[in-house]
Amino acid sequence: MATIGDVAREAGVSRSTASYALSGKRPISEEVRRRVLAAAEALAYTPNAGARALATSRTKxxxxxxxxxxxxxxxxxxxxxxxxxxxxxxxxxxxxxxxxxxxxxxxxxxxxxxxxxxxxxxxxxxxxxxxxxxxxxxxxxxxxxxxxxxxxxxxxxxDFEEAGRAMVDHLHRLGHRELILISQPEHVVERGGAYVWRLRDAALERARQCGVTLHAVYGESRQPAVGRLLHTLLDTYPSATGLLVNNEAAAAALPSVAHERGLRVPEDLSVIGRYSAEFAAAFSLPYSFVESAxxxxxxxxxxxxxxxxxxxxxxxxxxxxxxxSPELVSRGSTTPPRATRPRTPAR
Amino acid sequence: MATIGDVAREAGVSRSTASYALSGKRPISEEVRRRVLAAAEALAYTPNAGARALATSRTKxxxxxxxxxxxxxxxxxxxxxxxxxxxxxxxxxxxxxxxxxxxxxxxxxxxxxxxxxxxxxxxxxxxxxxxxxxxxxxxxxxxxxxxxxxxxxxxxxxDFEEAGRAMVDHLHRLGHRELILISQPEHVVERGGAYVWRLRDAALERARQCGVTLHAVYGESRQPAVGRLLHTLLDTYPSATGLLVNNEAAAAALPSVAHERGLRVPEDLSVIGRYSAEFAAAFSLPYSFVESAxxxxxxxxxxxxxxxxxxxxxxxxxxxxxxxSPELVSRGSTTPPRATRPRTPAR
DNA sequence: CTTGATCGTCGAACCGGTTCGACGCTGAAG
DNA sequence: CTTCAGCGTCGAACCGGTTCGACGATCAAG
Structure with missing residues (x-):
């Protein structure tokens, strides 16, 4: 491997001149610069990273x-x-x-x-x-x-707090009054994953302010546990009309769970997730979501x-x-809840 | 940051002695070694990676x-x-x-x-x-x-060739006579992803030897395209009784496709995948598979x-x-095809 | 009491860059 | 014809390790 000394010799200059010609940190005559560059090229010179790091205290x-x-x-x-x-x-x-x-x-x-x-x-x-x-x-x-x-x-x-509030606000404005929030598994929280409770607590607070009932639960990170949990939740809170999903695995499992239950989104249930567009694409998730970028x-x-x-x-x-700032990407998976629809007899 | 010179001075020895005491590459008196180690400890000495790389030509x-x-x-x-x-x-x-x-x-x-x-x-x-x-x-x-x-x-x-043969052999032994192999998308092949055709060609060859019909097709890498493709394939080859999946996205999409069609695995269709145990766990895939490790x-x-x-x-x-060597992990997703079952009237 | 081997330590050189100070040369100003 | 500034180049030092050869001390053998 060629060193800067080899380049200097080939170009007929000193090592320091070769260095300056290559770095441009001091004026060098056009003639010499040309010779040095040609020599470097000819010898396929590449600076030694260790040596450079030692001299400059920079490793790149x-x-x-x-x-x-x-x-x-x-x-x-x-x-x-x-x-x-x-x-x-x-x-x-x-x-x-x-x-x-x-x-x-x-x-x-x-x-x-x-x-x-x-x-x-x-x-x-x-x-x-x-x-x-x-x-x-x-x-x-x-x-x-x-x-x-x-x-x-x-x-x-x-901004997970704002994300939590945005999700609640969005559904509240559509007329929802009872929501479920599925978070990450509890052990993520135990490990100190603050984003879980930041979103959850802000969502709970905002729900309280709006007079919305919000059932916040820990999720699972794997199939089939997360699928089972979704079923359980939907059974436990039959009157909930909206689902907030701060849990990738749950979001990925939701389409088949909905299908199994014959549950239509958004007609029967409004859904908002929190994940990235890339993730949504990979799993073809049809839900509106807060982009996590x-x-x-x-x-x-x-x-x-x-x-x-x-x-x-x-x-x-x-x-x-x-x-x-959380950006809510709409995919049409939310709508006013059934009970408030004009055509619903209960009205 | 302390250098080896600082350590040497602190221990009252030369730099080379300090180096030898730390590396053990030459005999050093117990007394001196102790002093050097103590000094290194006291100064929280850590060798400079660049300097060491320069001297040893090793970067670790x-x-x-x-x-x-x-x-x-x-x-x-x-x-x-x-x-x-x-x-x-x-x-x-x-x-x-x-x-x-x-x-x-x-x-x-x-x-x-x-x-x-x-x-x-x-x-x-x-x-x-x-x-x-x-x-x-x-x-x-x-x-x-x-x-x-x-x-x-x-x-x-x-060994993708052997994986292809093992998948065909397995279903052939169970009595299957018409299979579908879904591979990676065509552009993976165009990019030079040889493992795709290695598995496919070996599977085709073995199928030919066994007198098994094998429909080999390129897949898709994303939802919803891959789900649609699965539907199409099952429609196109209604008499195929086994599905070989050399495509992670297809494997992940299969459970919901099967569910949508009311297709039972393995009663209506035998399935073998090729992916890792970790992948199977993350997506809770219920299929037998060749471990890709x-x-x-x-x-x-x-x-x-x-x-x-x-x-x-x-x-x-x-x-x-x-x-x-491909290892076939059984999850019970294969069985003799319908037509050969004792209880099937057609027999 | 020398001789010679062994052990422990030291000084110096080296790895391959960068950078500082100095110096020679050129050209313009006095 | 000097003087001085500035440009271009060089030599040397430095970054922080490792390693080689040498050297002094110790101790056993002759």
Whole structure:
């Protein structure tokens, strides 16, 4: 493999001149620059990443700490990851994917050894053990997901509170008075997945304000448990006219459950989900939903991270906590409830 | 951040002695070793990855080149990735995840710059443009997936030919005489996804030998297209008694299609899939299937890669092409076809 | 009491880049 | 004809590790 010394020799200049010709950080005569570039080309010169990192204290690599929980729905995760890797590459960075069980130790390892210029954390828990380490690290960090304590990091997340309110408002305005909210499984909450209760509590609060009855329950993350649960819920609350689904597995299971029960959406039941458009497409889900925009969140986190990495001024800016506003994508799966319809005899 | 120089000073020894005390590559007195270790501990010393890479020509990082095609089913991909990252970490390596559109250029970048000690390639095409670059690279490489030309790399894949034969044999032995095979979409084939025709052609050949009629068709990768296609197929070949599914999306869509048609499995139709146990669990697929073992394949590729990275002897060994034997996991979704049943009047 | 091997430690060189200070040359100004 | 500024280039130092050869001390053998 050719080194910059080889390039310099080939071009008949010193190593430093070759370096400046390639980086453009000092004026170099047109003639010399041409010779150096030609030599680099001829020798297929590529700078050694380790050497450059040592000299510049920059690796051009970002760390991405994620966990693949088997009890969480995998496809959603992929989109976050892709948002991160794609944006990183656009900005000239590679991505070190770290999925260690012990995330705190892994984080310490990659920051202390200076393998990365910055870190994106996913699967954020309310009280995340990685955060103290990230704050102590000399590299900047960003999270996708809202932790309990946001100090010292940039935070990006969907506004789950607003999402919960938007879902309730939407159905309330259509005239619904009794709703079911199916959340993630309880163990996601136990793991500190705050987004679950953020959406739920905001929805409950808003329902209370509107005088709407909202039955909030934990879901399951797998078939067939989640299908059974849906049946049970629909049996338990026969008068509920709307279903809010903050649970990918439940959303994916709903079409066949509805079919089994001969339940028509939206005629018999209005449905709103909370997932990504990509997810909706993959599973062909016919429901209106609040877009969770995983790729956008991953991308935003990386952009902010790179800004801080590359500019000392940006590094001194105050930390941000940025929420994406939930966008309700209509697929026509909601309608005024039966009881309020003109043609219903009960009226 | 503490350097080895700081540790040495703190322990009152030279830098080289500190290095030897930490690595154990030369005998060091118990007393000095103790002091060095204590100093390293006190200063929270972590070696600088770039400096170490420069000195040793080893980065302890493996490259993982993968593409997330939106027209392929995401969950399957996750498992390959996890197999790679988990095994790499067990062996002391981190993983650089590269998802560039231009895989060949990305591969050149990470190998020439010596960011990685070895590379795992996924989404292998029959004539993969990354392979010439991998062969020319100084780092060893492994693939998950069988390319047309296996020279110079280690190859790991499911034995798709045998999988195709096993599926046909299984139903043939049960007495089936007319089967449908639904493959991946045609564009996967156009992209060079050889596993599609490897399974199909072997299945066709075996069917011919057994005197079984096999209708082989391309599938779709998304709902609702794949659901419609399933309906069409079942309409088109009403006398077919068995369905072979080499297509994750089709397998996932089948339960609701069967339900819609009032079709019972296996009483009315025998079904065998080809996917992973993890996938079956996530979608609660009730079908017997050939296990595709993505995590095992990823793990095997990494193990072989690390062997070659760490041992000069292993690096000289001949390259391997290793197939995992398909294992048929029975879930009771196959049975002798109706026509051959004792209680059927037609007999 | 030398001689020689062994053990533990040190200094220096090296890996391959970047960057700072200096220096020679050219050309314009005095 | 000097003087000085500025441009282009070079040499050297540095980043933080690893590793080789050498050297002094210790101790057993001759």
């Amino acid at each position: 690599v970002l760390g991405l700490l994620a966990r693949f929980y088997t009890d969480e729905f995998a496809p959603a995760m992929m989109q976050y990851i892709q948002g991160v890797t794609d944006t990183a590459r656009d900005l000239g960075y590679d991505t070190l994917l770290v999925t260690d069980e012990d995330g705190a130790r892994a984080l310490r390892r990659i920051t202390d050894s200076r393998m990365v210029d910055g870190v994106v954390l996913m699967n954020i828990a309310q009280d995340d053990p990685r955060l103290p380490i990230l704050r102590a690290a000399s590299q900047p960090g960003a999270t996708v997901g809202l932790p309990g304590d946001c100090s010292g990091i940039d935070v990006f997340d969907l 995983p790729d956008r969140l991953g991308s935003m986190a990386v952009r902010q991270l790179v800004r801080r990495v590359e500019s000392a001024a940006a590094r001194r800016e105050p930390f941000v906590v940025r929420f994406i | 990082v493996l490259g993982l080149l993968a593409r997330f095609y939106t027209d392929e089913f995401a969950p399957a991909m996750m498992q390959y990735i996890q197999g790679v990252t988990d095994t790499a970490r067990d062996l002391g390596y981190d993983t650089l995840l590269v998802t560039d559109e231009d895989g060949a250029r990305a591969l050149r970048r990470i190998t020439d710059s010596r960011m990685v000690d070895g590379v795992v390639l996924m989404n292998i095409a029959q004539d993969d443009p990354r392979l010439p670059i991998l062969r020319a690279a100084s780092q060893p490489g492994a693939t998950v997936g069988l390319p047309g030309d296996c020279s110079g790399i280690d190859v790991f894949d499911l 993505p995590d095992r394949l990823g793990s095997m590729a990494v193990r072989q890669l690390v062997r070659r990275v760490e041992s000069a002897a292993a690096r000289r060994e001949p390259f391997v092409v290793r197939f995992i």
